[in-house]
Amino acid sequence: MLTNVFAIVLPVFLLIAIGYGTARARLLPETAGDALGQFVYVIAIPVLIFKTLAEVDLGGQTPWGLWAAYFTGIACAWTLGTLIIRKGFGREARAGVIGGISAGFANTVMVGLPLVDQVYGERGLVALMVIISIHLPVMTMVTAVLMERAATLDGISGPVQLSTLLAKVGRSLLTNPLAIAIASSVAWRMTGIPITGIFEDILDRIAGTALPVALLSLGMSMVMYGVRGNLLPGLCLSLVKVLVMPLVVFIMSAYVVQLPPLWVCAATLTAACPTGVNAYIFANRYGTGHAMSTNAITVTTMAAVFTCAAWVYFLDLWRAGV
Numbered sequence: 001m002l003t004n005v006f007a008i009v010l011p012v013f014l015l016i017a018i019g020y021g022t023a024r025a026r027l028l029p030e031t032a033g034d035a036l037g038q039f040v041y042v043i044a045i046p047v048l049i050f051k052t053l054a055e056v057d058l059g060g061q062t063p064w065g066l067w068a069a070y071f072t073g074i075a076c077a078w079t080l081g082t083l084i085i086r087k088g089f090g091r092e093a094r095a096g097v098i099g100g101i102s103a104g105f106a107n108t109v110m111v112g113l114p115l116v117d118q119v120y121g122e123r124g125l126v127a128l129m130v131i132i133s134i135h136l137p138v139m140t141m142v143t144a145v146l147m148e149r150a151a152t153l154d155g156i157s158g159p160v161q162l163s164t165l166l167a168k169v170g171r172s173l174l175t176n177p178l179a180i181a182i183a184s185s186v187a188w189r190m191t192g193i194p195i196t197g198i199f200e201d202i203l204d205r206i207a208g209t210a211l212p213v214a215l216l217s218l219g220m221s222m223v224m225y226g227v228r229g230n231l232l233p234g235l236c237l238s239l240v241k242v243l244v245m246p247l248v249v250f251i252m253s254a255y256v257v258q259l260p261p262l263w264v265c266a267a268t269l270t271a272a273c274p275t276g277v278n279a280y281i282f283a284n285r286y287g288t289g290h291a292m293s294t295n296a297i298t299v300t301t302m303a304a305v306f307t308c309a310a311w312v313y314f315l316d317l318w319r320a321g322v
Contacts, residue, residue, distance in 0.1 A: 005313045008119055009115070010305060015212055016111075018216060018219060019216035019220040023222075024223055028220075033220030033223075036216060040210060041109075043206065044209050045177075047181070047206040047207050048207040049129065049132065049185065050184055051195065053129055054184075056126050061263070066253070069267060073248040073252065076248045078101070078104035081100045081102060081103025084237065085099030091289075092150075092288065093154050094150040094151060094286055099289065101293070103237045103240040103244075103296070106276055107301075108135055109214065112132075116266050116269055117211060120262060120266050128266055143282055144168070218301075225297050225298050230292070233295070234299055237296045238299040241296065241300050242304075246269070253267050261322050274301040274303075
């Protein structure tokens, strides 16, 4: 059974490896990885999200339990990651926030979508899309609020009014391709018009490129990250990311809110995904935590073929016994 699990999971991470090897061998210009990443982020993934959410059938389920389970996992991992960096390593408040992001911000788009689609198919993808539909706005707002508070604690800046901060985040989301895709899908569902004909064919063709190209571009971007100095904080955060967060999500979704087994599996596997590149983006934006965030991204991504396979194996055993 474990061999079968690796056979399912391995193609996802081989595509990342191919992207990494392509960039490392310089078979394509350095700008190619950025261009592919932009295509995925601005066009392909938004089209996939729009088409899936515009036609999604929740099978009578409400999303609240799924959101509660997944964001409880984020909250626990984020809190633990912050405490590890602040109390364990004695870093400043802003670095603590980056530690929380590194431990609780899964790569739901670049890795989660292809992985869940590969393992659980379109029905599993629906659960992930429900998570993604609020993941970006919530995480962006929480990160901004916590980072501004941390900057005040560190004496870097003065207090900022919450309304001003939320307005700034809201304006940023208005131009975010993923947020636009989510809002557009909701608007389309409200019209009741089916997606058919040439429109459907075009969406299918673009969406079909999203997952493999996302993995290739992620692999190419990994050349930029690598492993940097001061490895221990990144390793600690990586353990929280791939063990604690999915465990909390599994317990919450399976035994507290009692979601359908397929949703439990999809949510848990999403939580087990590597740290998202957003951790480095925020570290770069706020000028702290570069090493810990890049180390967490690199370590969790390199180990994901084994950690995600282990979670798939565990979830299959659990699902068989339900």
